[in-house]
Amino acid sequence: MIHPLAWVGWLAAVMATLSAGRNPLHLVLVLLCIALVEAASPPTTERRSTPITPLRFALTVTAISAMLNALSVRYGDTVLLRLPDWLPLLGGAVTLEALVFGALSGLTLSGLFVTFIVAQRSLPTSALVGLIPRAFYPLAVVAAIAITFVPTTLRQARQIREAQAIRGHRLQRLRDWLPLLLPLLVGGLERAFQLAEAMAARGFASAGQPQHATALRASMVTGLAALLAGWLLILAWGQVRAGQLLMLIGGALLVGTLWLVGRRAPRTRYRRTPWASGDTAVLIGAAVAIIAFTLPLPGIDRAVLAYYPYPLLHLPRFDPVLGFATLGLAWPTAVLRGGRSRVVE
């Protein structure tokens, strides 16, 4: 098992490299590293299963993204076909460049999806929750419940789909989804109620009202209001500096209030995951990738990442230093396959 913080570093590195640009050569290398880690990660259990496999997701999203972009963007020199102009929104040239750009966007999304699947599969709920600072304990519990609820909800959706099928239900129109969504919603609410009752019985939220509850509530509301006001200042009146300052103050108020509320209730942690050399390797690999992809360093041509197929599709350039730095994302494969057991205290 890899330490949760090392996973966080890896996640951050993958997100940084995926969002750095759309150079297909570098993108494929990043996706290859993610695929290697995915193959080495623990097999999926029913609880952690997703409604769609990563490969199917990638193929579907890439195809849809390519098609949507090709049908909505009229730019590019390589015309594949021309749709009649009288077609609203769709009329015009469908170009290879637009198709390729859409596909690259789809691949980026797929990479992010698989990355989170890998992390979710590799980390038990307690480790995921443990990443949230103790001061934000209520948030941690909400996160734990949300992680638990998703697979249960997916399983219940399957059961409902089957139950409605045995009543002759067929999905043909939009309103045919109602017999699936309503029992799912009601069932979800019932389960939420049962869980809340079970948690209340175990003493959760038994601390009662915190001291200065009114002041804390006022602080939360003020923080939210400041966030909203700052956003409106930027959006409606173009006051960027003032808006950003207000949003910063609002955000700080919210975070500070949550921190204060969390600190007041004593919480302890049962598990302690010791740090191992494999975790250091994962973190170093992630750091190298982040630095190479985000900082302006001599000898690295980060301009290659900003690949645009327009106006005429052309071969992308490849920076070997960036390519080497990308390989740091594959370190979790070696650690997971090494299979060193770790005594979790």
Next chain:
Amino acid sequence: MIDFQNLTYTYPGAARPALRAVALHVPEGGFALVVGPSGCGKSTLARCVGGLVPHFSGGVLRGKLSVGGHDPVALGPGGMSQLVGYVFQDPEAQAVMDRVEDEIAFALEHAGLPRHEMRVRVEETLDLLDLAALRDRALDSLSGGERQRVAIGAALALRPRILVLDEPTSQLDPQSAEDVLQALVRLNHDLGLTILLVEHRMERVLPFVDQVIFLSESGALSGTPEIVMPQIPLMPPLIALGKALGWSPLPLTIKAGLRFSRALALPPAAPAAPATPAAAPFFELQHVDAAYAGRQVLRGVDLAVAPGEIVALLGRNGAGKTTLLKCLVGLHRPTRGRAIASGEDNASRDVAAICRLVGYLPQDPNALLFADTVREELLITLRNHGIADHGEVDALLARLGLTPHANAYPRDLSAGERQRVALGAIMITHPRALLLDEPTRGLDYDAKQQLAELLHEWRSEGIATLLVTHDVEFAALLADRVILMGRGEVIADGPAASVLGSSPLFAPQIARLFPGTGWLTAADALRGLG
């Protein structure tokens, strides 16, 4: 330890109280069983003990309640959590974490216990409930009985002095239920834990408890099993037989009953009835293999059910029973072999077409219910199949005893009523076969009797019925034939009397009392004894 003094409680907006003038006492270290008809307030009573009622549910509570010297109404669930541990019916609905050890430690983390103290408590809880070997396992990889023991462990970690369990074995097979009950007996005997257990299937529990609390509309009757059981209408077959034969003291266990049954002069065994030629099956599986999530679930299954036959399918959790039912209605495609209904291979039809012929009631009937009224639920099925209503809905509602609830919201009904609504929703197309998956879950004896009568009626109309159940007493009541499954294979298939009578795990109480006679129910025994 637990004192109810004239307690009356009414849920918000309810017309009648859920508990009326309840007065009872459970001493410290007692093991009390709470029984009563559906809707009598058993779960409400259990929830009063830890303050969930009225703090979590609202409503009006009158009278007095004292638990371990504390007032749950004043302290609330938070304050009572150190004294009272709860285990609810559905182990999945009470789990927050995904691993056994983490789930047990969760409440301790929340209580802010020091780490070394948490380690001690988690270890002792794992040992008490025989969970040490499962400590690193994911919860969803455990059996129902194991999950329920984890739920008990999660409640025990805070070292409560009272444990309240609301139908903890209703979803479990007999062996898993036995494991859970044995764990409770150990906790009661070895730790002196006071246990309050709500349970419908008394036959499982009566041998272990020292107090029975019977709830009804008129209040609570409480006392030792020997005192209470003769006075109440709900009773397992052993006690029903004992009462009918005037056995005194009334035996509560098979061991006690054997003292009486062995003293009886049994009539000579009736010659086996000549085998009747098997009628052509209405539905069948032929050499079926099925896999689920990469795991082989069914292996070479051959099964046939004829019109007018009721077949019970029993086996441990995970034996493949539900997958078998799904193969019969086309919800799951076999990897080998054929599923046939009404002479036609299911592979050539979709689920909707199959389900016009074969009604299927899933384990959770709530998954079927989404309409605003009971009547609408039945109408929706007709509409789905493109069938007009020519009075069939009203006729079926009357037959199911649901006419008074025709305009009620289905989810507001009791468990038995909701199940009958779900049955109505699948039977409205008049299928010629019926598949039922654990239909007696959450039902009291009266509701089970009503269901049995309904199934008998449909059998006499020629409907072929396959019933998956853990309730051996219900199977004994109904089944013409019993099939036992193990690890995806059929391991026994024959007349109910011989299969149930010869199975140490699945023999009903009467069969254990009178081995070799072929008697499965109290009625069989009374008839046989003349």
